[in-house]
Amino acid sequence: MSTPVDTADTTVERSPDQPAGFLGRSARRWGLLGLGLVVAVALPWFVYPPVAIDIICWALFAVALDLLLGYAGLLSFGHAAFWGGSAYVAGLVSIELGLPFPVAALVGALFAMALALPIGLLSAKRSGIYFAMVTLAFAQMLFFIVNQWRGLTGGENGLQSVPVNFFGIEAVEDEAFYFYYAALPIIVAGMWFAWRVVHSPFGRVLVATRDNPARARALGYDVERYRVAVFVISAGLAGLAGGLFAISHGFVSLQEVAWQTSGKVVLITVLGGIGTLWGGIIGAAIIVLLEDYLATSGFDGIGIITGSIFILIVLLFRRGVWGTFSDLVLHRGRRRTDEPGRRRRGGVRPVPYRRRSRSIPDRSR
Numbered sequence: 001m002s003t004p005v006d007t008a009d010t011t012v013e014r015s016p017d018q019p020a021g022f023l024g025r026s027a028r029r030w031g032l033l034g035l036g037l038v039v040a041v042a043l044p045w046f047v048y049p050p051v052a053i054d055i056i057c058w059a060l061f062a063v064a065l066d067l068l069l070g071y072a073g074l075l076s077f078g079h080a081a082f083w084g085g086s087a088y089v090a091g092l093v094s095i096e097l098g099l100p101f102p103v104a105a106l107v108g109a110l111f112a113m114a115l116a117l118p119i120g121l122l123s124a125k126r127s128g129i130y131f132a133m134v135t136l137a138f139a140q141m142l143f144f145i146v147n148q149w150r151g152l153t154g155g156e157n158g159l160q161s162v163p164v165n166f167f168g169i170e171a172v173e174d175e176a177f178y179f180y181y182a183a184l185p186i187i188v189a190g191m192w193f194a195w196r197v198v199h200s201p202f203g204r205v206l207v208a209t210r211d212n213p214a215r216a217r218a219l220g221y222d223v224e225r226y227r228v229a230v231f232v233i234s235a236g237l238a239g240l241a242g243g244l245f246a247i248s249h250g251f252v253s254l255q256e257v258a259w260q261t262s263g264k265v266v267l268i269t270v271l272g273g274i275g276t277l278w279g280g281i282i283g284a285a286i287i288v289l290l291e292d293y294l295a296t297s298g299f300d301g302i303g304i305i306t307g308s309i310f311i312l313i314v315l316l317f318r319r320g321v322w323g324t325f326s327d328l329v330l331h332r333g334r335r336r337t338d339e340p341g342r343r344r345r346g347g348v349r350p351v352p353y354r355r356r357s358r359s360i361p362d363r364s365r
Helices: 019-046 049-069 080-097 101-123 129-148 170-174 176-198 201-211 213-218 223-249 259-272 277-296 302-316 320-337 340-344
Strands: 003-006 010-014 353-355
Touching: 019 049, 019 176, 019 277, 049 176, 049 223, 049 259, 049 277, 080 101, 080 129, 080 223, 080 259, 101 129, 101 176, 101 223, 129 259, 170 176, 176 201, 176 223, 176 277, 201 213, 201 223, 213 223, 259 277, 259 302, 259 320, 277 302, 277 320
Parallel strands: none
Antiparallel strands: 003 010, 010 353
């Protein structure tokens, strides 16, 4: 008798005499999580604190986009609308109401989700390049509104002197080093929420709608409704990151709602690895650190370098940096379990696996 075991990428049938593999996979997952938390806590000790804040904000932004691109198969080329829209709202709330920055960032995230709902309802029936173009069109509309509404947004000058309020604690309000540690729990909470979405029944159905929408409909799932739901969730996480980014910098510019910002987060996600939440974090670290190094070196052609790296990654590492690394580790583990000698000695038997999308329950019965 076998016991179903859920993993990150597959649903595996585990026999009772195979506890070692399961524990090894679980230990590796917890080990990576612990290592990631240690690196996140130690980051401002080794990297200039404002750059460290940029890395974690862009990492959450990339993870938010990967929920949509990697797990729902929808390429949004207008996510700057949610990142930048939340940045403006968080900045205005901080200036006008003087709320603590976690509350201001949360208000910005709620605005991003409210903005995403009608956009998602209008674009969920599209896919591929049509979905990308529809989201880009909405983002450009928001860019036009922000640019023209100068009395509220400052137009081309943007919002200046956005305060950092944190319950009167001056160390956090004045120094980026302490602001980083005040913002990190919010970013980690956003990452944890994305992880829960991916590893929930909702996430499994989402992957099924990506792999085979017709079959998902046949099983009784409303594909468009799931797409709208993940679109709103993705916008909320992107808005949370955008609000923190704007408050940490103390200003909001038109760049935050420009299409180049949407392109940058797509580049980060593809560079790190689509469909792997760790990929967005790795990609954000690479791009932000590279841009900071080139800018401080006085090199003007940053786009040439980042574009060249993007081309090399796409040509040589089709699954991105983290995706390729993960595949190499996973394949090595499979080769070990497929060794005939291990089977003859009564060791770990080859484990059949099937894609998670095939394990979703049939709701048509």
